[in-house]
Amino acid sequence: MKCSDAARLMHDYLDQELPRDQCKLLQLHLRECPQCEARFRALERTDALVHAMPAVSVPDDLASRIMKSLPKSHKPKAWTGWVQRHPAASAAAFFLVVMLSSFVAMWNQDDQLKLSGDVEHVVVRGHTVIIPAGQTVKGNLTIENGEAQVLGEVEGNLTVIDGNVTLASTAHIAGKVKTVDRALDWVWYKVTSWFDTVAYGS
Numbered sequence: 001m002k003c004s005d006a007a008r009l010m011h012d013y014l015d016q017e018l019p020r021d022q023c024k025l026l027q028l029h030l031r032e033c034p035q036c037e038a039r040f041r042a043l044e045r046t047d048a049l050v051h052a053m054p055a056v057s058v059p060d061d062l063a064s065r066i067m068k069s070l071p072k073s074h075k076p077k078a079w080t081g082w083v084q085r086h087p088a089a090s091a092a093a094f095f096l097v098v099m100l101s102s103f104v105a106m107w108n109q110d111d112q113l114k115l116s117g118d119v120e121h122v123v124v125r126g127h128t129v130i131i132p133a134g135q136t137v138k139g140n141l142t143i144e145n146g147e148a149q150v151l152g153e154v155e156g157n158l159t160v161i162d163g164n165v166t167l168a169s170t171a172h173i174a175g176k177v178k179t180v181d182r183a184l185d186w187v188w189y190k191v192t193s194w195f196d197t198v199a200y201g202s
Contacts, residue, residue, distance in 0.1 A: 001029040006036045013040075014047050111162075117141035121152070127163075133170050140175065 006029045012018040013026055030037045113127050121135040129143050133151040140156035146163045150171040157175035158165065165179055 001025050003029075003033060003036050006030070006033070007039065010040050010043055014043060111145050113146040114144040115142070115146075117156070131171075133168070 006026055009018055009022060009026050013023060018026065030040055113124070113129075115122070115124070115129065117140050118138045119141075121131065121137050122141070123130040123132060127146040128149060129146050130149045131137055131141075131152040131154065135152040137152070137154045137156070140159070141154055142159045142161070143163060144161040146160070148158065148160050148163065148165045149168070150158065150165065150173065151168045152170070153172040153174075155174045157178065158173050159178045159180065161180040163179070163181075165177055167173075167177075
């Protein structure tokens with residue numbers, strides 16, 4: 001048995017919690033090692049002194065008085081504990097808040113007319129985008145900060161952000177008509193458009 005193992009077992013031996021086979025090994029080691037034997041005798045004397053000390057009477061309210069005298073500890077707010085326990089989710093939430101605030105700021109500041117898609121067959125008058133009768137827009141058409149007047153055809157989706165759509169009786173839209181007129185809808189549209197771009201590369 002090593003001296004380090006013997007030192008570790010001495011306390012259990014004195015507390016009578018050491019199994020019988022390990023007791024025999026420890027006793028054999030103590031007979032062969034004078035340093036461990038001296039250490040054991042010192043521990044044995046200390047243990048005997050502790051047991052020989054008279055019991056001290058403690059007032060019943062001592063614990064409560066000690067607790068009252070301690071300075072008040074400020075409990076951390078619940079959300080700080082959650083942040084410490086979930087760092088990845090916290091970083092993702094922070095990122096989303098930053099993205100949302102920047103999107104909302106962009107949405108509030110940007111009032112310039114923007115078009116994307118097949119703009120060859122449309123007519124622009126101020127903030128009004130007209131798809132004339134007899135004209136066909138190939139694919140999707142997105143209009144930001146403008147009005148859409150559809151007299152002809154759109155072979156894809158028509159999306160109008162922060163504007164209105166007017167459909168004539170001659171209008172035909174093969175896809176969906178989406179109008180986005182609130183900041184949250186606009187953010188959702190931007191995020192889904194970005195994911196579509198990443199997924200399909202178009």
